[in-house]
Amino acid sequence: MSIRIPIANTNNVISRNIVKQMASDGFLPVIALEAFVEGGRTYQAYKRGGFDEARERITEEFSGAVFWLGGVTALNALFEKLGQKILKLPNINVDIAKDGSHNPLANYLHSERTKEGAKILEKTMARFKFVKVISSVLIANAFIGFVLPKINQAITRSYHKNKPLQDNTPQINTLNPRPTMDTFVPKSGNDKDDKKDVSFGLNLLSIANKFESDRNYKLLAVDAGTASGRAYSARNNDERVEILFRDLSSIYFYMFNMNNMNTWLNKLEQNGNGTRLDPVSSEFATKYMQGYMEDKKQQSIKVEEFEKDMFGKKDAQIPKSIQDKFAGDKIKIISLDEFKTELKNIVPENKFKEFEQVADKMSKLQPQIKDMSILTEGQVKDILTGGHINNPEFLQEFFKNRFGNTFMEKYKFVAQNDLDAHKKELVDYVKSIIEKAKKSNSGEITEELLRKVSNHNLKMNAINWGAGFVTSALFLSTLIPKMQYMITKWRTGSDAFPGTAQYRDEAKKSA
Structure with a gap:
């Protein structure tokens, strides 16, 4: 029996899409956090340092956020176009990550040529991508860590030149000399230590891929440069300590806290x-x-029947003749043609056409590799198992809800591990419906039960991700600034903004 496949992402309830986006690993959760951060930190700055600190904070937070969130991505896109023009590459942006079942770069090198018709070499792409992402990271870091602080300080300096600061707060002993690299890098008397070969086992392509496609790598790369650049550009040591504490302690709450809290709360429930x-x-x-x-034309279905129809054969196994054909290490694959050849020997003749059609559709859940259609080990198991949630037509639309069309595009990369994890979430979701039905008095699946479980899923997603968001927003906008100010007061005995210590000193001397 074939079930009508819903159209992907047709849900018209905005709340579901909002929660989904907040639960994603994209930039939206960070952008939403940044809105709270800018407001909270500016308010805290105004309470302590008045107009001076508030103006510097909103300028730094807003301008920095633009480059922090979009700087590397925008510069990557710009340098991609420049590199394509210089190297005479086709106007195609290819992902360079790969796994056992996805290899966009291999497809690109196999199918594309330069605009002069020459073969494109992997080492050319490796150097191009590496230079592109490193340049993007360095420029973004330079702007946030060095250029923006200087602009901010120049505005404050200009303001005080025309309007001297009148302040009676105790002097802060912060006019210490700016540190040099010797301050941070210990001198070594052993030349051998300086010549050690430090290797991380990464080639140019793998490094470039991390900074090109991984949100956390992009943000962490800019964070490292931002914190060090701002610290170097600080006007005195007390401001430097504040910057380092604020920027480094914020990293966890920007990028990891929401996901961790969601995981912990899910485990509890x-x-x-x-x-x-x-x-x-x-x-x-x-x-x-x-x-x-609806196709069953029944108001309720026995849980055993539902489980069998959804999951297929419980005891289905992959025959050894097919297992021996798999290639790969962590992700095992087999060519579609090889699978079909072996399939003839393990299914009844009158069922072969049906299985063959399912295999053809299943192979389209990932792009071909060098014009060869493949199946993963998990997909082979799904074909032999059957069941409605293993229907490739359903899975194609199901994956679109999370990944769009990119998982099927030959020059784009979606990790097989991510696809498998999403499928497991589906299996767990259906199992939760079955468990609730078994615990009910009727032991049956009804539309009311399906709706109840879906609504519970929405509620728990909203609560768990919301708890992480609120916690991160609280720390980033309020608690971290307050702790930052406490550190300065403990070190100096004053609540004053250390960034304008110079102008307070000058005002006292002229008084």
């Missing part, structure tokens, strides 16, 4: 399972299962 299907995908799966019930 789901008996140790730290993941949960996003609310848009859960609604999509619910509509699919509602379609299954």
Whole structure:
């Protein structure tokens, strides 16, 4: 029985899409946090340092956020275009990450040529991508860490030149000399130590890939340069300590706290399972299962029948003849043609065409590699197992809810591990429906139960991700600035903004 497949992401409830985006590993959660951070830190700065500190803080936070969030990405795009023009490459942006079932660069090198018709070499792409991402990171760091602080300080200096500061706060002993690199790098009397070969096992392509495609790598790369650049550009040591404490302690709450809290809260509520299907995908799966019930023309279905129809054969195994054909280490694959050849020997003749059609559709869930269609080990198992949630037509639309069309594009990369993890979330979601049905008095699946589980999924996603967001916003906007000010007061005995210590000193001398 074939079930009608819902159209991907047709859910018209805005709340589900908002929660889904907040739960993503994209930039939206960080952008939303930044809005709270700018308001909170500017307010805290005004309470302590008045107009001077508040103006510097909003200028630094807003301008820095633009480059922090979008600087590397925008510069990557710019240098991509420049590199393509200089190297006469086709106007195609290819991902360079790869795994056992996805290899966009291999497809690119196999299919594309330079504008002069020459073959494109992997080493050319490696050097190009590496130079591109490193240049993007360095420029973004230079602006946030060195250029912006100087501009900010120049504005404050100009303001006080025309309007001298009148302040009676105790003098802060902060006019210490700017540190040199010798301050941070210990001198070594052993030349051998300086000549050690430090290797991280990364080639140019793998390094470039991390900074080109991974959000956290992009942000951490800029964070490192930002913190060190701002510290170097600080006007005195007390301001330097504040900057380092603020910027370094903020990293966890910007990038890791929300995901960690969501995982911990999920484990508490789901008996140790730290993941949960996003609310848009859960609604999509619910509509699919509602379609299954409509096709059955039944108000309720016994849980055993539902479980069998959804998951297929429990005891399905991959025959050794097919297992021997798999290639790869962590991710095992087999060519579609090889699978079909072996399939003839393990399924009844009258069923072969049906299995062959499923295999053809399943192979389209990832792009071909050098014009060869493949299947992963998990997909082979799904073909032999059957069941509605293993239907490749359903899975294609299901994956679109999370990844768009990129998982099927030959020059784009979506990790097989991410696809498998999303499929596991689906399996866990369907199992949760079955468990609730088994605990009910009727032991049956109903549309009411399907809707109830979907709504519970939305609620728990919103609560768990919301708790992480609120915690991060609280620390970033209020608690970290307050701790930063406490450190300065403990070190100097004053609540005054150390950035304008020079102008207070000058005002006292002229008084």
